[in-house]
Amino acid sequence: MLLSGHTCFPHQPKHVPCLCSSATCLMCSCCPHSRNSTVTRIIYAFLLLLGTVVACVMLSPGVDQQLKRIPGFCADGAGSSLPDLQANINCKMFVGYKAVYRVCFGMSMWFLGMTVFMINIKNSRDPRAAIHNGFWFFKVATLVAVTAGAFYIPDEPFTYIWFIIGSGGAFCFILIQLILLVDFAHSWNEAWVGNMDASNSKGWYAG
Secondary structure: OOOOOOOOOOOOOOOOOOOOOHHHHHHHHOOOOOOHHHHHHHHHHHHHHHHHHHHHHHHOOOHHHHHHOOOOOEOOOOOOOOOOOOOOEOHHHHOOHHHHHHHHHHHHHHHHHHHHHOOOOOOOOOHHHHHHHOOHHHHHHHHHHHHHHHOOOOHHHHHHHHHHHHHHHHHHHHHHHHHHHHHHHHHHHHHHHHHHHHHOOHHHHHO
16 A cells, blocks of 8 residues: 655655555664765765676676577577567677676666766755656666667777776776875874874784
8 A cells, every 4th residue: 555645755855756565664764864965975876886887797707608698689599489570689799898888888878978967066955966866767878778779889999998997097096005004004003103102002912
């Protein structure tokens, strides 16, 4: 039975309807309340995680063989029982590092576009903040469209250029993580040395 006029999360955006039973709403009420910005960050992180999982699946061995088992999907796969359904899809384009490049390209362009669009937003009263915290159907549809469109880009010179960009980005990412790790270790050491001097306890030597 639907609960008309109520939402599962009282503090969530109004566009989230309560399409669940009373028992499910009771379970939702046990969850801690959070602000729109927190939920938005979680959703963006989930989209990034989902894209990473898809990229990992495309790198898994045997994925193309599983796709060929779908009737009428791959050009060189299992035939369809429907005579009008002609498969003309090269399933090899959905696997391997080239497919991962295209998925990552679509995600990168989408997040870059969102970043540029959200520049200089001071508070949640900005009209663009509503787009940042809502309109998820259109944003996810745009993400899927951009990622799917990346598969229509010719291999050359896209693969080589994106390899260079990916290598440079990976180097910068590892360098930043290394700096943060060294800074964390240095701050931890200073804090524990200060606690040891303040308490005169040798137990802080464990850190």
